[in-house]
């Protein structure tokens with residue numbers, strides 16, 4: 001008798017729980033589906049625009065927009081390349097941190113007494129030491145990504 005009563009109650013609880021689950025599912029489904037209009041086409045386009053890669057690979061005909069402005073693009077590339085070779089820019093960006101204030105006893109620009117014995121080694125040694133590092137100075141002032149030419153230009157600027 002007690003077993004039967006238990007079973008009945010247990011079934012009742014089970015049915016109630018299943019009922020609650022279904023209600024929650026229905027509500028969740030309703031809330032979600034009313035929200036799924038969120039991404040309309042215009043928004044999708046905006047997102048695609050924002051997350052598109054910086055560069056495009058074009059195979060085949062050149063799009064009109066680019067065909068019209070190849071010179072401008074080429075000019076921009078040249079500017080970046082020459083900016084890297086601009087001794088002053090490289091010096092300010094990389095070398096000034098140590099050399100302007102003489103950090104770690106880095107010889108300062110215009111400090112003739114500090115530079116004379118170094119210059120006696122010759123310019124090639126100056127370039128090589130700036131590129132490969134010397135004493136407390138890391139190779140290329142710590143900017144391994146810079147080209148040897150950029151570092152040489154910075155040495156020229158530092159020693160002018």
Ligand code: HEC
Pocket residue numbers: 090091094095096097098099103104105106107118121125126127129130134135136137138140141142151154155158
């Ligand atoms: C982390 C600090 C630091 C940075 C950044 C740095 N230097 Fe130096 N540099 C030094 C120190 C210190 C010395 C002196 C090293 C020695 O003689 O022991 C030195 C020495 C030199 C010398 C003399 C080398 C020689 O043979 O006597 C040159 C040339 C030079 N640096 C160029 C540069 C250039 C160009 C840059 C930027 C690309 C640069 N340094 C960035 C710390 C730095």
